[in-house]
Amino acid sequence: MLVFGTRPEAIKMAPLYYALKNCPDEFETLVCVTAQHRQMLDQVLQVFGITPDIDLNLMKAGQDLFDVTASVLTGMRDVLKEYKPAALLVHGDTTTTLASAMAGFYGGVPVGHVEAGLRTHDLHAPFPEELNRQVASKVTRWHFAPTAFSKQNLLNERVPEAHIEVTGNTVIDALLWVLDRIDTDEERKAALTQFLGARLPFDWQNRRFILITGHRRENFGNGFLQICEGLKELAYRYPAMHFVYPVHLNPNVQEPVNRLLAGLPNIHLVEPLDYEPFVFLLKHAHIVLTDSGGIQEEAPSLGKPVLVMRDVTERPEAVQAGTVRLVGADRDRIVSNVAELLDNPDSYKSMARAHNPYGDGKACERIINVLRNI
Ligand SMILES: CC(=O)N[C@@H]1[C@@H](OP(=O)(O)OP(=O)(O)OC[C@H]2O[C@@H](n3ccc(=O)[nH]c3=O)[C@H](O)[C@@H]2O)O[C@H](CO)[C@@H](O)[C@@H]1O
Structure with missing residues (x-):
């Protein structure tokens, strides 16, 4: 059972x-x-x-x-x-x-x-x-x-x-299964593209975007305020960059995120996505900013740099390999680390390597x- x-x-x-x-x-x-x-x-x-x-x-x-x-x-x-x-x-x-x-x-x-x-x-x-x-x-x-x-x-x-x-x-089993199902089914791919297109008002398949998720209990309160302040600063500093944020349903997340980030033209708050569209979006993302455990495992196998908004992780394998970096739920560290990846192609390249430690x-x-x- x-x-x-x-x-x-x-x-x-x-x-x-x-x-x-x-x-x-x-x-x-x-x-x-x-x-x-x-x-x-x-x-x-x-x-x-x-x-x-x-x-x-x-x-x-x-x-x-x-x-x-x-x-x-x-x-x-x-x-x-x-x-x-x-x-x-x-x-x-x-x-x-x-x-x-x-x-x-x-x-x-x-x-x-x-x-x-x-x-x-x-x-x-x-x-x-x-x-x-x-x-x-x-x-x-x-x-x-x-x-x-x-x-x-x-x-x-x-x-x-x-x-x-x-x-x-087993998350890699799930990820590969879903990716294969998308890749081998043109109709499914078209439906997903349309689904995401209806929620994202920019050309997400060809423009760069940062994908954000967050829900950890220890970030409730001040942590989420810092995360939102950091995102707001980044959105002002990089007006051509898009930020896609499927917002977790927990009220401790919804409240600060909606209060501080709604209405900014390049921050796109959407409801939590089904796994298939989420994986499809992850595949197209430029950088991932998250406190999630599963995404720390999935993103490295797609070659996406991951900035983890926590101080510790139980997944040191990708941190040691250099494709995941801990930045805490800290406004300044979030801003400086994202800025480094956006401004410095060598930094980006060194983190954007596909590997499968998980x-x-x-x-x-x-x-x-x-x-x-x-
Ligand atoms: C401390 C810690 O790390 N604990 C983890 C915690 O889970 P988590 O932190 O990984 O939780 P989430 O971030 O909620 O889920 C992630 C999954 O959801 C997908 N996703 C995301 C956004 C969206 O809009 N649509 C989606 O489909 C995404 O691709 C990914 O696969 O419990 C698990 C169970 O025991 C443990 O494995 C795991 O240690």
């Missing part, structure tokens, strides 16, 4: 779902969604054509971390009692991950953790994700680590080596090989 509740988990679990479904003689595959983020999860389910077998539908207005944790934990208790899966597969570091892994542990169902071993070693950055993944690791039987570095983090925490498999990140698109195959032997 796969369980997930948010957009990034769904994107990263979708290829695994299909890989398992493709082996019906070996696995009976069930999907349970908690719908921690209803709307953004549903977008992904639709893109990948997944109909959940179980839907806890637990998102409620004004819920906090206590509410989500408690309702996933009790919801999953009942699901596990009813369906008795042989294994429960969780993903990454969300509250759904934490509470489902605990439910598996309490209910005696072995847990497989996809994207295991990412660490900053700071429980407050990212908050609460670092805690979520550390606790999930404590109760996990099969640790699917995306890189050798994440495996080493687990070994340092005394996870037995025999319980760890380095698989690559996987080769075969992560699901490796995960299934482990599950086959249980």
